[in-house]
Amino acid sequence: MAQISKRSARNVETPAQPGRFDVAALRDAVGEKAFARGCAYHAEGRVEIITISDTRVVARVVGTEIYRCELTGRGNDLSFACSCRAFADWGSCKHLIAVALTVNSLDPDALELASNRLGKIREHLRGKGVEQLVEMILKLAERDTALFEELNLSAALDTADDATVLAQFKKAVTDAIRVRGYIEYGDMRDWAQGIEGVLDRISVLLESGRAALVLLVLDHFFSQMDDALGKVDDSDGGGGACYARAAGIHLAACERVKPDPIDLARILFAREVNSPWEFFFGSSETYADVLGEVGLAEYRRLATEAWQKVKSRQRRRTEVPPGGEYALRAMMERFAERDNDVDAIIAIRANDLSSAYRYLEVAQACLDNGREQEALKWAEEGLWKFEDEPDKGLVLFACDLLQHSGRNEDANALLWKLFGKEPSVDLYQRLKSAAGDRKAQIRVRDDAIAMLSARAEKSGSQAEWDVFGAPDVLVHVLMAEGLLADAWAAVDKHGCREIAIEELAKASEVNLPAEASKAYAKLVERKVRMGGQGNYDAAYAMIKRMRRLDGAAQHSAYLADLMTRHKAKRNFIKLLTSKQAT
Structure with a gap:
């Protein structure tokens, strides 16, 4: 070092x-x-x-x-x-x-x-003379593998024929992408940097006038990356960024070489449909200028032929993998959009109605093209078919159309039904907005609170709540209505998550300071017992808020007791001391 x-x-x-x-x-x-x-x-x-x-x-x-x-x-x-x-x-x-x-x-x-x-x-x-510089660089290359590869490929560009250059570049690609076992997140940066280095050299190859050779190198690159990305933890997207950069170089090379449009259409179609990744998604648009009318026609022919087999569910007679159906459907939609064929777009989306969301996609296509009543028809059919498992997006979509059509009662019935299944503050606010006058809004408020209270009762002990958090929603609705005392009563009776309690405490600092301080004290106690710097920082932030709520003497006594009980939590005590909490 x-x-x-x-x-x-x-x-x-x-x-x-x-x-x-x-x-x-x-x-x-x-x-x-x-x-x-x-x-x-x-x-x-x-x-x-x-x-x-x-x-x-x-x-x-x-x-x-x-x-x-x-x-x-x-x-x-x-x-x-x-x-x-x-x-x-x-x-x-x-x-x-x-x-x-x-x-x-x-x-x-x-x-x-x-x-x-x-x-x-x-x-x-x-x-230095040229010879001395050459010797210096060669000695460095002997110790630096990356520099050696850079110089080796540079020399090949100047002296070797295309076959030799291709072989060397394919080897460099293979060596850089090779995955032995599995690459964990911590090692991804080095792996991606190695690939970026190879892409730098491929870019040089492109600028040297060998665009046709670049296409052959990238064919090898994509096949290697398709396999490798399934063996790495690419959480930070470094590997995907390399793939995307290579796709950009590929497009630039195609623009220079102008390959046979039919051959290019077949290559791009296969990549878009068969690759497990989506870096060639939308290639018929991205490469439209290179493909020209001839290439686009071939692309459309391939897509239509594959789509007909998918429509008839003859999976064994098509090479389109199950994951490629989405890309294929998107292709067909793009071609229909080129033709301004709304009926075709709707038919493509309606081919798969296996979920409520699929109905929403069809209805949205109708609405986007000015067919509001047709959109409502599809939405209501989807709601009927998937009555027991409603899709929130489809329900809200249908409610908007029903209200626009003057069917407010039907829209409200849908909203209440969804609220009963998936209560949320957003839905509550929407119900209030649809209610109209103040008297109707008060009825909505009372009905919602009653429904949430009953739901919270069924949630069991204070440590439990259902998947949609009825106690939490109840507390937030009461907070939104300014019923803070009722919200604290709901917390005492049903319990709720810490984040909701902290929000309620902040909202109560002016009108119910004693309740807020008591809640902060409980939260501080939990976080200090859990330990960890993040919990200590959060606890200190709440202690600062308590200082504004308690009297000086009361707060000093609280801190003294807290520090005595948690004296073993050295990092927490150090934080309190350094921040001069007393």
């Missing part, structure tokens, strides 16, 4: 002091914990400035590994990047703080030295 030299903590730039970077803004961006660790890294001299200009800083930061950190801009108008895992996960890290503090602390001499560092290296290299 690189040598670390200690630096006096007095050199740490505080947010109030002037400097190139607005450290207060960076502090807000990374949070207190990362900011404190960044200050420590700066004080320990872990930052080495590689290059600095008026608008850009590049540095190395010594941590568990050596990380590359880059800040662009000034003040609080910044963009930044770091090679560490924290930045990849959260978009910020302690290393950024360390670099910003180091730059802000540079005196004129140190600033000039940092500014000239790359310039001196550049002048040094210019003084």
Whole structure:
């Protein structure tokens, strides 16, 4: 590991002091914990400035590994990047703080030295002869696999024929994408970076005038990636981003080569339907200019032929996998839209009416094309067919159309039925809005509260509630109506989730401060017992709110008792002490 030299903590730039970077803004961006660790890294001299200009800083930061950190801009108008895992996960890290503090602390001499560092290296290299430079680069390539691959492919571009270049690029693709076993989330960044490096070289190949060769390389790339993405944890989307970038390069190559439109249509159709991923979804639109009328006609022919087999459910006679039906249906809709054929769009969507949502899709197509009564007919048919398992979206869609048609009673009946099955505050507000005058709204309020109270009674003990949280909805409805005392009574009787109790406490601080303080105390107790910094921070936030509700003497006594009972929770006690909660 690189040598670390200690630096006096007095050199740490505080947010109030002037400097190139607005450290207060960076502090807000990374949070207190990362900011404190960044200050420590700066004080320990872990930052080495590689290059600095008026608008850009590049540095190395010594941590568990050596990380590359880059800040662009000034003040609080910044963009930044770091090679560490924290930045990849959260978009910020302690290393950024360390670099910003180091730059802000540079005196004129140190600033000039940092500014000239790359310039001196550049002048040094210019003084070397070609042979010396070649030897230096080759020695570096022997130690750096990525550099070796870069130079090897670059040399092939200059000297090798297409067959040799293709073989080398396919090998590079295979080596970069290869998955041995399974790649966990923590290792994905390195895997994706390796693939990005290969895509950089493929882009160079494209710019060198070998677009036809790029298409062959990418054929191999896509087949490898289709398999590999099923063996990795791509939660952060790094692998998908590589695939999407490759698809963009493929389109650019097609625009240059102008491949046979019929062959291209067949290739794209197969990828759109058969790939387990959706990176070629909508290719008939994306590649429309390259395909031309001839290619689009072939695309339509292939889609229509496959669709006829899907319609008749002759799965054994078609190569379209079950997951490809969605892509195929979307293709057919796009072609129908090109023809402005509304009947065809509706027929395509109506081919599958296996769920309430499918009915909603058909009804939406009717409404989008000005067929309101037809849309209502489809919606009501879907509601009837799936009466025991209503789709909320379909119900609300039908209610809008019924109200627009003057059938308010039917719309209200649907809303009440849905509210009985899936109660929510949003539905309650909708019922009130549809009620009209104040007297009718009061009836809605009373009926809803009665229904929710009965539902909450069936939820069992205070530790239980049904899947739609009737006690929670009841409490929120009472809060919305300003019935805070009734809401606390509902909490005592039925219980509800902590988040609802905290919201009720905040709403009660003015009119029912004693209830709010009592609730906060219970929540603080739960969170401290659970432990963990997140729970401690949440507990402290509620203690601060309690301080405004309790008298000074009462609050001091509460804190003293709390700290005595939880003295073993050292991090919590440290937090209370550091924040001067007393």
